[in-house]
Amino acid sequence: xxxxxxxxxxxxxxxxxxxxxxxxxxxxxxxxxxxxxxxxxxxxxxxxxxxxxxxxxxxxxxxxxxxxxxxxxxxxxxxxxxxxxxxxxxxxxxxxxxxxxxxxxxxxxxxxxxxxxxxxxxx
Numbered sequence: 001x002x003x004x005x006x007x008x009x010x011x012x013x014x015x016x017x018x019x020x021x022x023x024x025x026x027x028x029x030x031x032x033x034x035x036x037x038x039x040x041x042x043x044x045x046x047x048x049x050x051x052x053x054x055x056x057x058x059x060x061x062x063x064x065x066x067x068x069x070x071x072x073x074x075x076x077x078x079x080x081x082x083x084x085x086x087x088x089x090x091x092x093x094x095x096x097x098x099x100x101x102x103x104x105x106x107x108x109x110x111x112x113x114x115x116x117x118x119x120x121x122x123x
Contacts, residue, residue: 002026002112004096012086021083024098027098030054033104034079038092050104059105086121094119
């Protein structure tokens with residue numbers, strides 16, 4: 001059974017940093033893409049960042065490029081999202097997800113989702 005468990009969310013002031021973690025279990029993810037998405041109240045879920053597990057190739061939404069960094073730790077089967085220079089508009093529930101097609105940036109191709117972790121950035 002695939003499980004994705006996010007952690008690391010919280011309340012931070014604008015300009016601050018947070019690191020989200022996604023612990024993945026239940027299968028081998030080396031052929032997968034792993035992504036982070038977010039959903040703010042009243043808005044659709046949007047792509048934030050993704051990484052192809054085998055190659056380490058990364059992708060970012062324009063809104064977070066240069067501020068967020070996605071990475072993975074093979075030994076721990078964990079994906080991270082380092083978020084720096086946070087802005088109030090980054091406030092959302094952040095979700096980790098796994099894509100078996102390895103396309104990386106297409107939301108509807110992601111097969112497995114975590115429960116989400118709240119990130120709140122105060123101004």
